[in-house]
Amino acid sequence: MNIRKHLFxxxxxxxxxxxSYGEEFKPRVVNNSFGKYEVVEPLLVSQxxxxxxxxxKPSYYLTGIPHPGPIKPEIKNKxxxxxxxxxxxxxxYVLSQAKNYIKPGVTTDQLDEVIHDMxxxxxxxxxxxxxxxxxxxxxxxxxxxxxxxIPDNRPLKYGDIINVDVTVYLNGYHGDCSKTxxxxxxxxxxxxxxxxxxxxxxxxxxICKPNEKFSRIGHVVEEIAxxxxxxxxxxxxxxxxxxxxxxxxxxxxxxxxxxxxxxxGMTFTIEPILTQxxxxxxxxxxxxxxxTTDDARTAQSEHTILITSSGYEIMxx
Numbered sequence: 001m002n003i004r005k006h007l008f009x010x011x012x013x014x015x016x017x018x019x020s021y022g023e024e025f026k027p028r029v030v031n032n033s034f035g036k037y038e039v040v041e042p043l044l045v046s047q048x049x050x051x052x053x054x055x056x057k058p059s060y061y062l063t064g065i066p067h068p069g070p071i072k073p074e075i076k077n078k079x080x081x082x083x084x085x086x087x088x089x090x091x092x093y094v095l096s097q098a099k100n101y102i103k104p105g106v107t108t109d110q111l112d113e114v115i116h117d118m119x120x121x122x123x124x125x126x127x128x129x130x131x132x133x134x135x136x137x138x139x140x141x142x143x144x145x146x147x148x149x150i151p152d153n154r155p156l157k158y159g160d161i162i163n164v165d166v167t168v169y170l171n172g173y174h175g176d177c178s179k180t181x182x183x184x185x186x187x188x189x190x191x192x193x194x195x196x197x198x199x200x201x202x203x204x205x206x207i208c209k210p211n212e213k214f215s216r217i218g219h220v221v222e223e224i225a226x227x228x229x230x231x232x233x234x235x236x237x238x239x240x241x242x243x244x245x246x247x248x249x250x251x252x253x254x255x256x257x258x259x260x261x262x263x264x265g266m267t268f269t270i271e272p273i274l275t276q277x278x279x280x281x282x283x284x285x286x287x288x289x290x291x292t293t294d295d296a297r298t299a300q301s302e303h304t305i306l307i308t309s310s311g312y313e314i315m316x317x
Contacts, residue, residue: 030144030295034276035189037159039295040142042286043152046109048135049116057125058169058245064133069247073240075265080173081306084242084267087124087168087175088304088315094118095166095177095316102181104158108140111164112151119168127167127174127245134288139165139178146233146273146281146290146298158184161194163300167245174245176269177316178302189276190297196228197274197299204253204270208262208305208312214249215258221272222254233273233298235281235290240268241304262307267315271302 028039051057059067076084094115101114116137119126126137134150141149141163142156149163156162165178180194203224204217217238225232238251249260253272277296284291292298306313 028295033189034296035187037143037161037187037190037297038157040145040149040154040291042150042284042289043154045135045150045152048130049113049137051120051125051129055120055123055125056169056172058127058131060131061125062130064130066131066245069240069242069244071248073249073260073263073266073268074242074247075263076242076267077265080242081265081267083171083173084175084304084306085315087170087173088177089175090119090122090124090170091166091168091175091177091304092316094122094168095164095179098164098166099181102156102162102164102183104184105155107153107155108142108149108151108162109153111140112136112138115164115166122168122170124168124170127169127176128165131245139163141165141298141300143297144292144295146275146292147236147300148288148290150286150288156183159186159190161186161190161297161299163298165300165302172243174241174243175316176241176245176302176304178271178300180299180301192228193230193274193276193297193299196225196230197272198301200224200253200272200274201270201301201303204272205303205305205312205314208307210262210264210307210309212262213258214251214260214262215256217270218252218254218256225272225274230274230276231279233275233281234279236271236273238269238271238302240266242267264307264309266307267304269302269304271300273298273300
């Protein structure tokens with residue numbers, strides 16, 4: 001079934017159920033060792049937002065189909081790195097401003113609108129918009145949503161945790177970062193999950209240097225996650241980034257035996273997703289929203305990294 005028709009039917013069915021029986025639709029609430037929070041399900045998605053003609057746009061703006069990226073990890077020159085720094089600087093600025101709008105009662109669609117306007121007002125294009133058909137300008141993943149949550153008309157609830165993923169296309173290059181925020185104040189288990197996700201990211205970054213194996217990132221991240229009682233969601237990886245949104249290398253956040261090594265001039269994201277429960281996920285009918293099958297919450301944090309001659313630079317810091 002077409003996802004828009006499905007969601008419209010879902011809304012209408014529940015609207016008339018309330019009218020007919022005087023009942024309010026009650027979302028599912030988890031209240032166990034994972035904490036107490038609402039299980040998120042997709043609601044109504046508004047129309048795709050307008051991007052002015054003067055904004056430079058990526059190859060997939062109209063078709064939804066990105067141009068192929070490089071076949072091996074790209075070594076960027078000084079000019080490419082400077083362009084990347086500008087896009088990453090804007091992405092981090094926008095993400096830092098997002099927290100000012102994350103409040104109970106605000107819908108993720110309203111958050112998408114604010115951030116969309118902020119990006120285009122700075123002369124950039126919101127990278128997710130129509131990337132392989134994604135309908136919105138940011139990803140908003142709440143509670144049990146693992147990643148790629150589509151902004152919709154669900155109001156944020158006090159105690160939710162929400163990952164906001166911001167990527168901008170500026171000067172022909174993408175800059176990518178994300179962070180998980182509390183809505184108001186989360187419960188202790190939610191707070192701890194966010195803190196350990198941040199710790200995994202920071203420790204994964206700190207081992208980066210020339211000639212280091214990419215596989216070591218995964219070993220470090222998984223070790224810390226498991227030590228604190230969490231699992232890493234293996235289905236989603238970090239990625240190379242540049243004029244292309246996603247490209248090599250793939251950054252696995254779990255123990256692996258990849259022999260690929262880091263070299264100065266490489267730029268890539270590290271973005272581990274931790275879960276309170278099992279590793280299993282499912283993709284919903286919209287083709288994007290990934291959720292945990294056990295309704296466990298997840299948290300993610302992401303930076304874009306540059307390998308330098310002596311170590312690393314966090315480009316989205």
